[in-house]
Amino acid sequence: MRPVHAPNRFAPSGIRTALRGLAVASLVWLLAFAATQGARAEGLVISLSNHQVMITSNYTGSQVTLFGAVQRDEQTIARASGYDAAVIVRGPRVDAVTVRRKERLGPIWINRTQETFEDIPRYLAILSSRPLDELTSEIMRGRLRLDLDPTVATQMQPEEPGAVQDSGHNPDYAQALVRLRMQEGQYFEIGRGITFITPMIFRAAIPLPAGAPPGNYEVETLLFADGVLLARDITNFELVKTGFEQRVAVWAETRAAAYGFLTVLMAMFFGWIASVIFRRD
Amino acid sequence: MQIYLPIAEMSVSVFLLLGLGAAVGFISGLFGIGGGFLMTPLLIFLGIPPAIAVASQMAQIVASSTTSGLAAFRRKALDIKLASLLTVGGLVGTGLGIWFFAAARAAGQLDIVIVVSYVTLFSVVGGLMLVESLKEFWSSRKGKVRSRRRAGEHPAYLGLPLRMRFHRSQLYASVIPLLGVAFFVGFAGAVLGIGGGFIMVPALLYLFRVPTSMVVGTSQFQILWASTAALLLHAIANQAVDAVLAFILIIGGVFGAQFGARASRHLRADMFRFLLALLILGVGLRFAIELVLRPTELFSIANGG
Numbered sequence: 001m002r003p004v005h006a007p008n009r010f011a012p013s014g015i016r017t018a019l020r021g022l023a024v025a026s027l028v029w030l031l032a033f034a035a036t037q038g039a040r041a042e043g044l045v046i047s048l049s050n051h052q053v054m055i056t057s058n059y060t061g062s063q064v065t066l067f068g069a070v071q072r073d074e075q076t077i078a079r080a081s082g083y084d085a086a087v088i089v090r091g092p093r094v095d096a097v098t099v100r101r102k103e104r105l106g107p108i109w110i111n112r113t114q115e116t117f118e119d120i121p122r123y124l125a126i127l128s129s130r131p132l133d134e135l136t137s138e139i140m141r142g143r144l145r146l147d148l149d150p151t152v153a154t155q156m157q158p159e160e161p162g163a164v165q166d167s168g169h170n171p172d173y174a175q176a177l178v179r180l181r182m183q184e185g186q187y188f189e190i191g192r193g194i195t196f197i198t199p200m201i202f203r204a205a206i207p208l209p210a211g212a213p214p215g216n217y218e219v220e221t222l223l224f225a226d227g228v229l230l231a232r233d234i235t236n237f238e239l240v241k242t243g244f245e246q247r248v249a250v251w252a253e254t255r256a257a258a259y260g261f262l263t264v265l266m267a268m269f270f271g272w273i274a275s276v277i278f279r280r281d
Numbered sequence: 282m283q284i285y286l287p288i289a290e291m292s293v294s295v296f297l298l299l300g301l302g303a304a305v306g307f308i309s310g311l312f313g314i315g316g317g318f319l320m321t322p323l324l325i326f327l328g329i330p331p332a333i334a335v336a337s338q339m340a341q342i343v344a345s346s347t348t349s350g351l352a353a354f355r356r357k358a359l360d361i362k363l364a365s366l367l368t369v370g371g372l373v374g375t376g377l378g379i380w381f382f383a384a385a386r387a388a389g390q391l392d393i394v395i396v397v398s399y400v401t402l403f404s405v406v407g408g409l410m411l412v413e414s415l416k417e418f419w420s421s422r423k424g425k426v427r428s429r430r431r432a433g434e435h436p437a438y439l440g441l442p443l444r445m446r447f448h449r450s451q452l453y454a455s456v457i458p459l460l461g462v463a464f465f466v467g468f469a470g471a472v473l474g475i476g477g478g479f480i481m482v483p484a485l486l487y488l489f490r491v492p493t494s495m496v497v498g499t500s501q502f503q504i505l506w507a508s509t510a511a512l513l514l515h516a517i518a519n520q521a522v523d524a525v526l527a528f529i530l531i532i533g534g535v536f537g538a539q540f541g542a543r544a545s546r547h548l549r550a551d552m553f554r555f556l557l558a559l560l561i562l563g564v565g566l567r568f569a570i571e572l573v574l575r576p577t578e579l580f581s582i583a584n585g586g
Contacts, residue, residue, distance in 0.1 A: 055285055057284055057285050058282075058283060059285040060283045060285075060292050061292075097582055097583070098582065099580055099581070100581050100582075101579050101580050102576055102579045103579075107573055108573055109572060109573070109574070109575065109576055110396070111581070173580070176579075176580035176582075177580075177582055180578070180580060180582050181582070184328075210285075210291060211291045211292075211328070213290055241287060245285055245525075248287040248288070248524055248525065249288060252287075252288055252516070252520050252522065252523075252524070256516055256517045257513075259522070260513045260515075260516025260517050260522065261513070262524075263512060263516060263522050263524055263527055264340075264512055264513060266340070266527070266528065266531070267340040267347065267512070267527065267531055268343060268344065268509075270344050270531045270532070271343065271344035271346070271348040271351070271531075271535060272347055272348070272351065273535070274344075274348045274536070274538070274539055275348045275351040275355075275539075278352075278539040278543075279355075
């Protein structure tokens, strides 16, 4: 695993304000520049190595490679510092996740308090060409949902620019959710997970661990220059069970009683076979 | 070699699962218990979701109890009459246990119910058995043979109305305490997601003085029907049975159970009871330690609201 860079959530408010000012200023500057020059912003072309990843019986995780190309024409302004990119991959959602906290009650430790998070992805990956805190400002990251915190990552895009919604959750629980998911390998950040092959073409390998849930994965690609968002693209791929694995999963769900009886029969059959094989008298 | 489990949606090593199945199967065959109380925590430790772990290892219990039950039947070490009576009581207990399980979950108190029951049951049952075993060792050291059954001396609860004679088990007892124990075992088994053999075996041994040679076969016969019912319920109600996981555990388990059953014939009866007491007490202590020590991670996550 490559080094994981946690976003700096505890930046002093002074810096945060300064960064916000900077971001707003550069945005205003960009808009003004675009208006006067009539220049077109960059476009983004994205291609995934495969849109369907198959789970077979020897599946131990997989990888989807993303290729991206920056599109420019003669009117696009020159960028002195080059481009940066970030990819957010959101796996299938679960309706609710309960985070419980143990507390001491007399001599024993038991689950006392809990919080439920709704509509949370079971897989969340953020890859970027540079660590996120170098890539763009914190306020920008909040707006773009560039954060492993799933309550940030799933909330709707705020109407007002710069207005980050408060999820109403205790931050301890949200952090515990991210921490535990990171331990499972289902949430991760790869600070240099995107490589620019040429100044205009980049590549990212999106790892899918063995425990990644089957379902639809949304891949959002963001293009930056000087900390400012230039273009955005959304595509997706699917992780699907195939062949025997898929049939077993479908039977278990649609023909539950028959599936249960078959499992019982299989168990009894092997139990009987064993008693025949090992019979000594 | 890794294999993908289609319901658990994760991949695990085949050899690890085979080894687990064999080890738990051995213990199961040796002591005539289901082994669910050992297998379930081990599977959860591997990262398999608890509901799927509980449900799928039931299939192994069905297989190993089929094998042990058949072996006991051939050796005539099975009291069908007693086992049938226990099965009836057990099924009623299982039904009520599942209802209680749902009620405790709705009240949000399931975790504490399960952990405290584990600690209490295992410590009390294991502790009592250990004390009894040590007493037995002590008196045999002194050369005295404690007769396990004295003519005309019976605990009062065996003399309640509705008495039945069980020839095989040399037992003439009221069905009320027998059904009561079976009911309790079924109830606790359903709530804790275990077969309940570890309660049934000592109860038959100590409360009803059933001969050791009959206890294992009779207990396995009852476990066979209890685990079959549980496996079906889990498959229909929760769709939590992973057939691939079940298959691998069964393959490992049937071999383990054979060797366990064979080893149990070479084990002295007092040693058998002593080792079973140690095993049960050990599991109880493990849960107690988990309950008392400050956990390194205070938080836990579970899918669902």
